[in-house]
Amino acid sequence: MAQTGTNLVAVAEFNVSVVLDAIRRHPTGVARGELAALTGLSGMTVSNVSRRLVEDGLVTETVMPASGRGKPPKILRLIPSGGFAVGVHIDPAVVTYVIVDLAGEVRDHIRTETPVVQDPGRVVGAMARTIEELIVSSGVERSKVLGVGIASPGPINAETGVVLNPPMLPDWHRVTLRDSLSAALRLPVVLEKDSTAAAIAERWFAGHDGARDFIFVYYGTGFATGIAIGGEVLRGVSSNAGDAGHITVDPNGPVCWCGRRGCVGNMAVPRALVERALERQVLSPGDVGRLDDVLDVGAAFGKLADAADAGNPAAIGIHAEAGRALARAVVVTANLLDVQQVVFGGPFWGRLAPVVLSVLPTAVSGDPALVLPHSIRFVESAVPVDVASVGAATLVLDQAFSPRPTTMLLASGK
Ligand SMILES: [Zn+2]
Incomplete structure (x- = not known):
C-alpha cells in the first residue's frame, strides 16, 4: 500500500470500525487486552482507538472491581444512546x-x-x-x-x-x-x-459465525435475495445484486412479464398465491378485491394464510406449492454461491413460514440439481419485524x- 496521507486516514478509520464492531458484539463489555486479541490490532492501537471512542461518547470504560492479584482490567462497553x-x-x-x-x-x-x-x-x-x-x-x-x-x-x-x-x-x-x-x-x-x-440487518444482528455466508430470501410484494459472502454483503457493480426473480421453477408455469414461463418472482409472490386461491375457490372475489391494488392483495394474502392456519387443505396446498417453487430457486442460488445457510424474512414471510418450512428443506435436499456436498441450514431472520x-x-x-x-x-x- 502506498503511504499516502489519505491511506493513513483510511487505515485509522478502518481500525476504529474494527474495534467498535468488536465492542458492539460484547454487550456486557470487553477488556482492552481481549480487544487486541479479537481484532488482531496492537495493544497501542486498541488503546488509542478506545480513547477516541470514549471521547466521542460512543463507548464507556469502567474499571472492574479487583478480584485477586494484579491490576484490575478496564472494561469497554458500547453506550447505546x-x-x-x-x-x-x-x-x-x-x-x-x-x-x-x-x-x-x-x-x-x-x-x-x-x-x-x-x-x-x-x-x-x-x-x-x-x-x-x-x-x-x-x-x-x-x-x-x-x-x-x-x-x-x-x-x-x-x-x-x-x-x-x-x-x-x-x-x-x-x-x-x-x-x-x-x-x-x-x-x-x-x-x-x-x-x-x-x-x-441479518449480518448486524445474527451471531458472528452464522452470518458470514448466506442467502437472504426476501419475501415481500416481490421476491429478491440478499447475499453475504465471507462476511461481506454483496452489492455488485451497480448495487443491484441479488435479483433472482427470473429463475425458472416450472417450465410449464404461467408466462412472466419477461416472456419466460414459471419464473419464481412471478409464481411464488403474494399476488400469484391470491390468484390461485381465487381459482381454487379458497377465497371469493369479495375476499380479494382488486388484484392490481397492493393493499387489497396484502389483505387477501392474510385471509389465505388464516385459512391455512385453520387447516384448510387447499390453502395449505397453495402455500406448499409456493414452498416447492422457492426450494427450486434456493437450489440454483445455493449452488451458485456455495452457501451453508439460507435466511428467510421480509414483510409477507411470517404468514407463509409454517407451511414453507415444513416442505422446503426436504425439497431442497432431495433435489437432484443440488450439487453441494454439505448440508444447508434454513433459518428465519434474526430481525422478525421490519427487517x-x-x-x-x-x-x-x-x-x-x-x-x-x-x-x-x-x-x-x-
Ligand atoms: Zn420472468
Missing part, C-alpha cells in the same frame, strides 16, 4: 420509518401509506416531515442522529441515489430520493436495495462500525 440512525423502508403498500440506537434497538416507529409520485418534491417533503416527527416523538436529541438509510425495491442507482423504475413501484420513475431528502433534512442519507438492506427498515438504519450504523474495506456512497447532507 451515543448515536442514532433512522431507517426508511419503501414498500409498494406502506412506508415504515424506524429510529434505532447504536445497539440496533428500535426506539420508535411510524408507518404511512406509500405515496403516489406525481410530484417528487412533495413526496420528499412529506418524507422529511415524517422523519422529523419520528425524531421528536422518540425523544432522541436531533444532534445525535447520524443519518438516514433508505431501503427501496430495486433497481436503484446507488451512485446517484436515484430510485429507477422498480416494477413494484409503477409510478416511481427516476426519483432523486437520496440527495433531495439529504438537502431537506441536512443529514447524510444512504440508499440501498431492500433485499440488500435485509442482508445487512428492511431496520436494515436501512443499520446501513448508517454499518458505515460507522463495520470493518469493511469498501466505502459506501453517502450524500453529505449539506
